Amino acid sequence: MLALKAENISKQYRLGQVGTGTLSHDLNRFWHKVRGKEDPYLKIGEANDRSSKGVSEYVWSLRDIDFEIEQGDAVGIIGRNGAGKSTLLKLLSKVTKPTTGKIYTQGRIASLLEVGTGFHPEMTGRENVFLNGAILGMTRKEITRKFDEIVDFSGVERYIDTPVKRYSSGMYVRLAFAVAAHLESEILIVDEVLAVGDAEFQKKCLGKMGDVSKGEGRTVLFVSHNITAVKELCNSALLLEKGLLINQGDVNKCIIEYQKNNEVKFFYDYSDDRVKLENEKILVKSFKTEPINGDMINIKSGILVTVSFMSKMEDVDIDLSFLLKNSHDLTVMSTGLMLSNNKDSQKGDYTVTFEIPPYTLNEDSYYFDFFWGVNRSDIAIRTSIFGFEVHGMQNQFGEIIKSPGVLFPKITHNVDYQKM
Missing domain, CATH: 2.70.50.60 (abc- transporter (atp binding component) like domain)
Known part of the structure; x- marks a missing residue:
């Protein structure tokens, strides 16, 4: 059974601008749309290569991405900085919309893309657990049933009634990950934020994600530069390079291909x-x-x-x-x-x-x-x-x-x- 499916998804950004940039560009897009023609700005743009200056103000962060993920799979998303990994997770989490293509999901998604995602700094840890759970689509009864387990896993019980603005970045990510991992979503998406935690907590998180995938049959998408962690946790992988999907499937083959492309000179x-x-x-x-x-x-x-x-x-x-x-x-x-x-x-x-x-x-x-x-x-x-x-x-x-x-x-x- 499919948990996620991406069909020809692409994401274009205009450098230095928010959204599409100017009113004239928006009007031009609208005029082409009412006449049944393609968006003119989809024909321009360059690959997202940070090492070169480029000549176009439009950049494709992702281009023509297709893949399918089965329910219960643990999928590592690997690639160099700027390859499009975080952009892909934002699209899958519905934080932003793809420029082209469609994404199909089966079930609720819990995503941890940044430290303290969905937390209100003035609210206590306890209040934020209920707030974040509600944002993820959980009922108060579900959150209450999991609350003690969440707090115990996070290790911040002493500070659970303290406003999270007084938390360290490590405490933030501990509580945020605990909420995302324990609430009953079908798909768990985790970005590189685990790098904020200490070694003991990272090991604990990897163990929990393994339990979520193998024991509970939920789907995990995991972005990390820690290749050892990807190898231990994931049974398949997606390899991105300059916004393109260049390999997918067996995690070992993707890791080897990533290493070969990572400026290693033979x-x-x-x-x-x-x-x-x-x-x-x-x-x-x-x-x-x-x-x-x-x-x-x-x-x-x-x-x-x-x-x-x-x-x-x-x-x-x-x-x-x-x-x-x-x-x-x-x-x-x-x-x-x-x-x-x-x-x-x-x-x-x-x-x-x-x-x-x-x-x-x-x-x-x-x-x-x-x-x-x-x-x-x-x-x-x-x-x-x-x-x-x-x-x-x-x-x-x-x-x-x-x-x-x-x-x-x-x-x-x-x-x-x-x-x-």
Whole structure:
């Protein structure tokens, strides 16, 4: 049974304006409408790319989005900042209307889009629970039945009769989430607001959303940049990029695609790249990965990682460390290497190679956090944009082969130095 369905929804904004902007634009739209013609401003506008200035004053925050969500699904909505995630949630929550397209929903929707959504600052926490519940379409009897459970979950019992304007942002979000999660709506929509809470409360919220979805059969839509949380909670995902839906379905595939599109470079050469990774101490010249065995990186090939950089310093100690993370932002490996130990480093070019043994990594996308340390304390440069992809392999029965993994794999290093 469908809980949500979006058909060709788009949302257009005019930069610097509220609504459609000017009376002349509204009259032009009306004139086209009475003549049975299409809105003329739907033919113009640019994708929502914040990194470029653009030439049009119209921007498509979302464009031609289609998807269906089954009842009881937990769906993660992922993408970079500005991809259109929050706009999509506002459309689904009926906070704003789509410019084009239709949205069909089955049942009541409880949404938590901003800290303290639907709260009145002059009213107490108790009064706001009843107010927010009424806004969500609940009867007073329903709210009363759930009230003690809401207050207990929020952890703000001592302040429940205090005006919420005196609450911290963490207390706000605790009470707001407790109301939205416990009242009996069929669809729960949660934006990134959980980032306001502490780690213990975030874990508690994720557990509650899991119960709502798996135990109570309600539908959850969850926006977060915490890829690990999305992986744990959701069974499917929507991946947005510049207002377009570029992938949907299996949560693991969407996460891998997101990581690949998140400016991760699988090969880098500063001489032909428009972005140079450097500061006053280090210039990264190149990065590449290649299989040790065979012509494709897979779980049995092993991986040779080569990093070339130029040091602009001398008579200091330099060390290079890295963390290897998977597409779920989990660290799977780390290592370090002292390039000089007696403050005897020289200016010049260094090439460092790492060998990752075969049968260490599973099929996934991986990326590095590199740390160049100076005199054991000053971080010269840190970057998270280098990575590689490990391809899967199948056995004779068509099953994906899993790597046994190595808890402490032996990583071999090699350093080549060329004086400047």
